[in-house]
Amino acid sequence: MKIASWNINGVKARLETVLKWLEEEQPDVACFQEIKSVDENFPRTPFEELGYNLETHGQKGFNGVAILSKRPFEEVNRRLPGDEEDEQARYIEAVIAGDNEPIRVGCLYLPNGNPVETEKFPYKLRWMDRLHKHAEKQLEKEEAFLLVGDYNVIPEPEDAKKPEAWVGDALFRPESRQRFRALLNLGFTEAVRATNSTAGTYTFWDYQAGAWQRDNGIRIDHLLLSPEAARIMQGVGIDKHVRGWEKPSDHVPVWVELSA
């Protein structure tokens, strides 16, 4: 089972690009972030015509996440627990039937957190604390559980072409990186890190300042696997070439193959 994650930066603006990628890569499960659409306006039909079931959790204007699956959903949960006041659509979780066992997939769009001197940064940190608690609880189920998405965290200096440019940024602040490490230390395997030398491996290149042409990227989209998922991991990849397509997202898809 191939499970992919991609921050598509607007489903309506990216529709042709996303459909082309789905036809090319044929993931069994695709987790999208920044759909920038309310549920009612999400263009479901072209995805359904490719054979996908589809669950969305959107909001007006920005944010929004979705999970597509060729296999049926057994369970779907929206919202990250821990703050009933939080109206931002950043988390959706689904259980999907595997060949031998169910696969639980959490699709997340972690807050950016900039500028750090505003309320956005403490919101990011609180959101990470909520994610930690939720992950801890779900790990107790001892299922194949994946937490994938746009983490908006550069884990290590080698995950940026120019780490010095990110000092002080919410994506690279010690508080953000510490929380990401704490999440990993619950027992997750970070799929790309575990299987590659990650230096020079990026998932995001800014639209500005010729970042793509200069390979000025960062690695902020991550695939976290529970021990039960890591045990059946068959392969991992980053579809870097997609960043060079017409009308690209600023992120590229990352994926993991499981024997499930």
Place this chain on the structure above:
DNA sequence: ATGTCTAGTGAGACTAGA
């Protein structure tokens, strides 16, 4: 080299968010 993109509002020489 701060050199961009998307959605929303309402019609911008806009704004917010990233």
